[in-house]
Amino acid sequence: MDETTEGSFQIIGGNFGNAGEASMQLKSKLTELGVNEAIIRRAAIATFEAEMNVIIYAAAGRLHYYINRDKITIKIDDMGPGIENIELAMQEGYSTAPDWVREMGWGAGMGLPNMKKNSDEFRIDSVVGEGTTIEIVINLS
Ligand SMILES: Nc1ncnc2c1ncn2[C@@H]1O[C@H](COP(=O)(O)OP(=O)(O)O)[C@@H](O)[C@H]1O
Ligand SMILES: [Mg+2]
Incomplete structure (x- = not known):
C-alpha cells in the first residue's frame, strides 16, 4: 500500500433509502486492501454516523477518503444549517433530531461522541448557515 487510495461519495440530505451507502463502500475498499478488521469496524462506525448526520440534518454533503500505509483519513463536509x-x-x-427521525430509530445523541471515540484524530468545524466539516483519522500502524 505505497500509494494513496482515495475516493469520494455524494450524500443527499433526506435520502434515508441510501443510508449507509458511503460507509459500506469505504468498508469494502478497506477489506479489499486487507486492513485489520478491528480498524475497519472503527472506520465503518465513525463514517456511518457522519453519513447519517448529513442525511438527517443537511441538504447535501460529500464524503472523501484517503488511505495510505499509515492512516485512513475521512472528510465529510456538508451544506446544511451548521x-x-x-x-x-x-x-x-x-440531540435536536425531530420526532419523525426518532421514530425511525435515530437521534440518540451518540453519533458525534462515537465518531470521536472511534477516531485517533477527530476535528469538527462548523459555520452556522453554511455547513459542517468533519475530519476523522484512524491510524493503521
Ligand atoms: N452535519 C450536521 N449538521 C447540522 N447539525 C448537526 C450535524 N451533525 C450533528 N448535528 C447536531 O448535533 C447534534 C448531535 O449529533 P449526534 O451526536 O450525531 O446525535 P444525533 O444525530 O443522534 O442527534 C444533532 O442532534 C444536531 O443538532
Ligand atoms: Mg447523529
Missing part, C-alpha cells in the same frame, strides 16, 4: 454550539453537540445524549 452547528451553533459544538461543545454541546459533542455531549453524549444531546
